[in-house]
Amino acid sequence: MSRVWEIPVHDSTRVRDVRIAAREACDEAGLAPPRTAIAELVATELATNLLKHAGGGRMVANLVACPAGGAGTSVQLFSLDNGPGIADVDAALRDGHSTAPGSLGAGLGSCLRSAGAFHLYSLPGRGTVASARIDPEPGGRGARTAQLPAGGITVSLGQAEQCGDAWAWVRSGRLLTLLLADGLGHGPKAAHASTAAVTELRRTAHLPPAEILRLLHTALRPTRGAAVTVAQVDTERAELSFAGVGNAGARLRTGDSWTSLVPHPGIVGAYFPAHVPVHRVPWHRDSLLVVHSDGLPSRWIPPEDPRLLALDPSVVAAAILRDAGSPARPVRDDTSVAVLAARPPDQHP
Incomplete structure (x- = not known):
């Protein structure tokens, strides 16, 4: 995709x-x-x-x-x-x-x-x-x-047809897993890497994030590799597990505050760390997770409007993408933003 x-x-x-x-x-x-x-x-x-x-x-x-x-x-x-x-x-x-x-x-x-x-x-x-x-x-x-628990938006550098970024979410029993992959570089070869990551997620979403990343590393070896973030919510335990390898970004909102979640250096499919740290935090009814590729400016400002945060994750992701850039500050790479929401948003179109 x-x-x-x-x-x-x-x-x-x-x-x-x-x-x-x-x-x-x-x-x-x-x-x-x-x-x-x-x-x-x-x-x-x-x-x-x-x-x-x-x-x-x-x-x-x-x-x-x-x-x-x-x-x-x-x-x-x-x-x-x-x-x-x-x-x-x-x-x-x-x-x-x-x-x-x-x-x-x-x-x-x-x-x-x-x-x-x-x-x-x-x-x-x-x-x-x-x-x-x-x-x-x-x-x-x-x-x-009806709202989905996850949504996102992807744009290409220079409006190119092929995008090196991809995101996906999969539900497996009590586990809800969100993945964002940023293929190294951009263009068709980067797209091949990120698409391979999405395909592998559909086979491995029942596993914990660190194990998913290890299997992704094997699956992406024939490609140029990718930065990959995996966030998984255990809906029964109300817990978020987060792990990433590469230079993607993530911010978690709980209550009125935002916290950055930092992935580990490396490239899935090329330079995989010996140990992948996994962040585990409570997943509250008002929690919201934003993951993004490095095409988004590093100093983007998280949204605070409660009306936006209560809407469908696809709209939240698109608003973040829009507000992070401008004609004077265009995107510098393929860019993806994906959002995971803890509760069904308000039933408003």
């Missing part, structure tokens, strides 16, 4: 580019024509909103595994802007509501109805982030607002 589409949207000609990107993502995911048509509709509505209401922004399309219990690949669409924001999100999601002259006001409402899951965060004066997932099979209304 190393393919990434990122399209700056600053004039009307880019709306067509966004629609084509959504179609290509669906083809890559193997979605049927009716699902592809929905993805094109949602992508077009979001891109049009960027122009009408935000003065421009960017669209990102990722390929993600279907939610737990599903088969195949979904297409995750993101819309990010630093525009004026939306004062009343609930009103904006109702059909017929619009602040643009001549608009039918059906854009965000149609996204909410059509996508397998649709989530929106907006702050007046700061902009808007939207996340829409198109699954291989349609879901009911509950699926559109």
Whole structure:
């Protein structure tokens, strides 16, 4: 799932580019024509909103595994802007509501109805982030607002097609495991390494993090290697186990404070340490874990808005990515942000 589409949207000609990107993502995911048509509709509505209401922004399309219990690949669409924001999100999601002259006001409402899951965060004066997932099979209304325990976003250096970063989560009994892999360098060979890590996780998620990393080291030896972070929650013991090798980053939020979790130096698949330290901490109902590759600026500021932190992890990850960079401070590498939430977020789109 190393393919990434990122399209700056600053004039009307880019709306067509966004629609084509959504179609290509669906083809890559193997979605049927009716699902592809929905993805094109949602992508077009979001891109049009960027122009009408935000003065421009960017669209990102990722390929993600279907939610737990599903088969195949979904297409995750993101819309990010630093525009004026939306004062009343609930009103904006109702059909017929619009602040643009001549608009039918059906854009965000149609996204909410059509996508397998649709989530929106907006702050007046700061902009808007939207996340829409198109699954291989349609879901009911509950699926559109149901939150997953993990979510993330990935973008490539220079808007390249192949991304050297990848993330995934797997549930195995009482264990919920999140992995983020940053293939050495960038481009197809880095993508090969991170994709191999995700594939191996699906076979090893029942094991503790240190053992997963050791098996990943063997699996990644034919590749150029990767920095890999593994975070695992034991839901029965309410405990988080964290281990990483390489220069990825992680921050844990509990209550009102953030704590950095530091991985061990090395490269999985090339230079593996003799001992992998494992951090074990309580996993509370309000805990939130953010893991990211080194493409994110090291001094990024964690979000504090409780409305954002209560939303779907995919939106939290996208907001962190948006706020950590700017045109004056572009990403310097492939960049991934993945978020693991302890409790089901508030049921709000």
